[in-house]
Amino acid sequence: MSQAQxxxxxxxxxxxxxxxxxxxxxxxxxxxxxxxxxxxxTLCRQYPERLFPGKTQYDYSAQGLTEENHALIDSxxxxxxxxxxxxxxxxEVDLIVVQWWNPFFGLAFGTIVNLMALISKxxxxxxxxxxxxxESTLLDxxxxxxxxxxxxxxxxxxDEDRRHLLSIKPRAIVRTNxxxxxxIFGDFAAYNKTGARTELRISTDQKVLLxxxxxxxxxxxxxLIQAMARVVKSINCVLLVVGEFYEPKEGYxxxxxxxxxxxxxxxxxEYVKNEMVSLYFASADVVVLxxxxxxxxxxxxxxxGLNKPVITTxxxxxxxxxxxxxxxxxxxxxxxxxxxxxxxxxxxxxxxAQFCERIKEKSDAFSWDAEVNNIESFLADRQS
Numbered sequence: 001m002s003q004a005q006x007x008x009x010x011x012x013x014x015x016x017x018x019x020x021x022x023x024x025x026x027x028x029x030x031x032x033x034x035x036x037x038x039x040x041x042t043l044c045r046q047y048p049e050r051l052f053p054g055k056t057q058y059d060y061s062a063q064g065l066t067e068e069n070h071a072l073i074d075s076x077x078x079x080x081x082x083x084x085x086x087x088x089x090x091x092e093v094d095l096i097v098v099q100w101w102n103p104f105f106g107l108a109f110g111t112i113v114n115l116m117a118l119i120s121k122x123x124x125x126x127x128x129x130x131x132x133x134x135e136s137t138l139l140d141x142x143x144x145x146x147x148x149x150x151x152x153x154x155x156x157x158x159d160e161d162r163r164h165l166l167s168i169k170p171r172a173i174v175r176t177n178x179x180x181x182x183x184i185f186g187d188f189a190a191y192n193k194t195g196a197r198t199e200l201r202i203s204t205d206q207k208v209l210l211x212x213x214x215x216x217x218x219x220x221x222x223x224l225i226q227a228m229a230r231v232v233k234s235i236n237c238v239l240l241v242v243g244e245f246y247e248p249k250e251g252y253x254x255x256x257x258x259x260x261x262x263x264x265x266x267x268x269x270e271y272v273k274n275e276m277v278s279l280y281f282a283s284a285d286v287v288v289l290x291x292x293x294x295x296x297x298x299x300x301x302x303x304x305g306l307n308k309p310v311i312t313t314x315x316x317x318x319x320x321x322x323x324x325x326x327x328x329x330x331x332x333x334x335x336x337x338x339x340x341x342x343x344x345x346x347x348x349x350x351x352x353a354q355f356c357e358r359i360k361e362k363s364d365a366f367s368w369d370a371e372v373n374n375i376e377s378f379l380a381d382r383q384s
Contacts, residue, residue, distance in 0.1 A: 006379050008032055009039040009088055009122075011073070011109060012099035015066045017046050018059035018271055020298040021101050021129060023182065028097075028127075029067045031368040032375070039091055040069035041084060047104070048076060053246045054214070054271070061274035063188050075108050085115035093122050095379055098151075101129040103136075106143030117150035125153035125378050127371075130295050131164040134218040144168055153378040155371065157296040158317025164295075173381070175374035178321055179296045181366035183305035185277040196283035200240075202266075207237035207347060210284035210308075212272075213299045215245045215252075220290035220313065222255060226336035227290075229259040231343050239288075242268045242280050281306040285352050288343070291315055292333045304366055309355035311342045321366075326358045 010032065012025030029040045046057050072087060074080040088096065096116060098109050113124045126148060133140055148154075148169050156162045157179045165174055197204050215221055221241065228239055245252075249269060256265050272280065281287070287303040287310045294316035301321070303310050310328035312318045324330040329346065331338040346352070 005037075006095070006376075007037045007039070007091065007093045008375070008379075009041055009091065009093040009096045010099070011041050011084075011096065011112065012043075013046065014040065014042045014069050014071075015064040016058050017043065018057065018061075021099060022059065023065055023184070024129070024298065025099050026065050026067050027180075027182070027184065027368070028099075028371065029069070031372055033067070035372070039088075039093060040067055041073065041088070042069045042071045043073045043075060044071035044080070045074045045076065051104075054244050056271075059274070061188075063274050065184065065274060073108055073112070075105055078107075078111065081108050081111040082115065085112050085119070088112070088116055088122065089120045092120070095123045095125060095375070097125045097127055097375060098147075099129065100126045100131070100147070102133060103140040103143035103147070106147040110143070110147035110149065113147070114150050123153060123378055123381075124151040125155065125375065126151055127155045128161055128165060129157070131156065131161045131168070134216070134293055141168065148172075153381075155374050158320060160316045161295045173378075175377065177370035177374055178317070178366060179298060179301050180368045180371055181301040181305040181363070182298065185274065185281075185302060186306055188275040189278050191279050191282035193282055196279050199279060200283050202238060202240075202283060205236065207235050208284045209237060209239045209343065210280055210287045211239065211241045211243070211289070212280060212287060212302070213243045213289075213297075214271075215241070215243055215249075216247060218291060218293045220292040220333065221252065223292075223334055223336050224288055224290040224339055225252065225255050225259065225261065225265065227339035227343065228261055228264060230336070230340040232261065232264045234344055235347055237264065237347075239265045240268070240280060240284065241265060242270075242272060244271050245269050277302065278306055281308050284308060286311055286328070286343075286346055288339070289313070289318070290333070290339055291318065294318055296321065301366060304359050304363075307356050307359055309346070309352060309359065311339070311346065323358070323362070327355050327362065 013022040014026045032038045072084045154174045289312040296317040313333040322328045329342040
């Protein structure tokens with residue numbers, strides 16, 4: 001049977017749920033369907049409402065990112081797990097690709113694939129966005145081991161996650177590819193820099209930096225705010241902080257006030273709808289991601305997909321995605337001084353056009369082809 005005739009099941013998240021995992025799962029299915037028959041099995045319930053730390057789990061974009069799917073999996077209902085396994089067995093899929101982003105789903109996904117390992121010949125692959133959470137516990141490790149128990153194949157997006165995975169599953173067959181790019185947001189709505197700044201009521205005379213994504217401690221936003229205190233002394237600029245706070249916002253507001261940065265930092269505490277994403281990126285000269293820990297970042301690939309340079313930190317897989325001095329700058333983590341130096345260097349050296357051109361040249365390196373090829377390599381593997 002040729003590769004083009006294979007049948008794949010992807011277990012993951014999709015619209016009406018919001019966020020990077022939903023977008024990623026849907027885009028992966030879209031790519032795989034160009035060559036294969038794909039069953040897209042999604043969650044009908046992600047988290048019980050009382051456990052979700054944000055404002056809402058749902059995507060209220062005017063234009064949802066969708067692919068045909070079957071919402072069968074309830075994260076906290078074991079009956080749905082068994083029914084999903086039975087449905088997959090009936091479909092006789094060659095490979096099950098499980099999106100893995102949080103051990104909370106270890107019981108659900110683990111039970112489904114462990115049952116499939118017992119009652120079918122389907123191969124099982126986990127595509128790991130983060131092998132372990134940024135703030136992990138012993139329970140996280142137990143749930144991960146349960147989920148990975150009978151799976152042999154894994155895909156990760158960084159060397160660091162590869163090491164994490166092999167510490168849990170030493171005999172795993174692991175493929176590594178960089179996080180593919182998200183160019184889709186430019187299709188929802190396109191803006192140029194002047195138009196975007198006008199709509200956001202930002203002066204076209206100012207330089208604009210963008211911090212994008214949910215705010216949690218490991219994102220290192222406080223270090224960027226501290227860096228801005230030095231940057232504004234030399235550059236007429238504004239920092240856009242766009243994303244929902246998953247921790248108290250008051251500490252950040254107090255820091256901004258303490259440093260006298262109220263006129264230089266704009267906060268939009270919200271999840272951004274699909275059609276608004278390109279507005280914020282188009283307005284910016286550069287995206288700054290001052291993470292103190294990371295495995296990889298979907299925000300980098302949104303930036304590259306919209307042709308924006310990135311200043312980030314030397315943690316996890318970020319240096320594997322951002323070429324220091326070519327598509328952005330990579331600095332030491334938890335260092336306001338290093339961040340400030342990189343931002344000032346970016347503007348003093350007028351690097352924007354040069355970095356944007358390199359991002360265009362390197363676009364093939366972030367295509368979905370590598371991930372599809374890795375999945376197909378598991379289909380071709382004849383090991384028992």
